[in-house]
Amino acid sequence: MSFDLSVIPNKNIVLAVTGGIAAYKSAILVRRLKDAGFNIRVVMTQGALAFITPLTFQALSGNPVHTELLNPEAEAGMGHIELARWADLLLVAPATCDTLAKFATGLADDLLSTLYLATKAPVWVVPAMNQQMWAAKATQRNLATLVDDGVHVIMPDSGSQACGDVGLGRMPEPEAIAYQVKAYFHQAQRAIAEKFGLLAGKRVAITAGPTREAIDPVRYISNHSTGKMGFALAAACYAAGAKVTLIAGPVSLDTPNGVRRVNVQSALQMLDQSLAQLQEGCDIFIATAAVADYRVAEVAEHKIKKSGDELAVNLVKNPDIVATIAQQEKRPFMVGFAAETRQVEEYAAGKLVAKKLDMIACNDVSRADIGFASDQNAMTVFFADQYQLDKRDLEKASKQEISQQLVEAIHDALHFNSLKKDEL
Ligand SMILES: Cc1cc2nc3c(=O)[nH]c(=O)nc-3n(C[C@H](O)[C@H](O)[C@H](O)COP(=O)(O)O)c2cc1C
Structure with missing residues (x-):
């Protein structure tokens, strides 16, 4: 033994x-x-x-x-x-x-x-x-x-x-x-877990989709995130017995059954809603949203008119939602996502440590067959050192199946860690 x-x-x-x-x-x-x-x-x-x-x-x-x-x-x-x-x-x-x-x-x-x-x-x-x-x-x-x-x-x-x-x-x-x-x-x-689900009784908050950073009343900066991964995860967490709140950026997806949804537009609104979830009590925080790193410094009050050949827009850094939540005194179990186009695993492992996450799931968005708009995904999951769990390669599968495996990974980190199951 x-x-x-x-x-x-x-x-x-x-x-x-x-x-x-x-x-x-x-x-x-x-x-x-x-x-x-x-x-x-x-x-x-x-x-x-x-x-x-x-x-x-x-x-x-x-x-x-x-x-x-x-x-x-x-x-x-x-x-x-x-x-x-x-x-x-x-x-x-x-x-x-x-x-x-x-x-x-x-x-x-x-x-x-x-x-x-x-x-x-x-x-x-x-x-x-x-x-x-x-x-x-x-x-x-x-x-x-x-x-x-x-x-x-x-x-x-x-x-x-x-x-x-x-x-x-x-x-x-x-x-x-x-x-x-x-x-x-x-x-x-x-x-x-067997009786009530892998995340029975856990309160889970999930951010999903892109954020929209306004330039003027009709234009914005955003990205290609569709929110599919976060929505699939919300459904999987609910099916695993959790109470789930989905903090969703602007996406055109139906709210999964049993899930509470809070709609936001900008990164600042997403941060506010995430902190509000912490106040309400949150055991697991899953950050799948593709949050804009920058926002427009001064949003124009009226539609900007076409004028010269060039238009300069000043950007300021948005707060880092995941890092902010991870720094809170009563922090939940933190799951981050990394979408990279190169040196995927290296960047993800660095992000795990730098942002004090418990677990990170990373994927290579340069692959045309998976990621953003796709219905499929393939990921590698890393755990913080204290969990003594090996990294897991989740083979290409539907976002539903990947979500199920992520729920298992969260559960294992929370409860079983590296205890060999056949020894129990
Ligand atoms: C040096 C010494 C070692 C003792 N070791 C044991 C022991 O290993 N197991 C035991 O049941 N009692 C041992 N005793 C006896 C208990 O200390 C004694 O029964 C005492 O009343 C236990 O009280 P408690 O159960 O409220 O702690 C030892 C006594 C002495 C003087």
């Missing part, structure tokens, strides 16, 4: 550390879980405090450590009920015989045992103890009770122990525990 630790966003784990010699390994476990993108809050029993300091866990988790139940100050912060609600998983590692016994009997005389009873989150225990304590009838009886109660047990490893004994009872390595936790969340996500 390889230990893949790529990112899982927005899941909360309460890591409870109890008074066993393996408590030092929990410091590394916090690091590995943080690497995987989990939010961590650490609870320590009084026993654990004899083995390792809260300061270590506070520094590693980036959150205050919770140690006491009957402390008005602690309860005024995130109290036991709030912690219980916050958790998506209560992970007890190491779990001592003592704590297992408390859980099995329903005692609630300290913070952890109270939290155990108060949380609706799944509970995982990682027992770690001397091999004789592990084999003890009472320990095995308590474990059987916990399994009956729905607690998940990560079995201890066998080998040499801190006390000098050899046998079952060692806490598994932090990487192995983190891997199992990640696999659990991946599986849960996959079950949701």
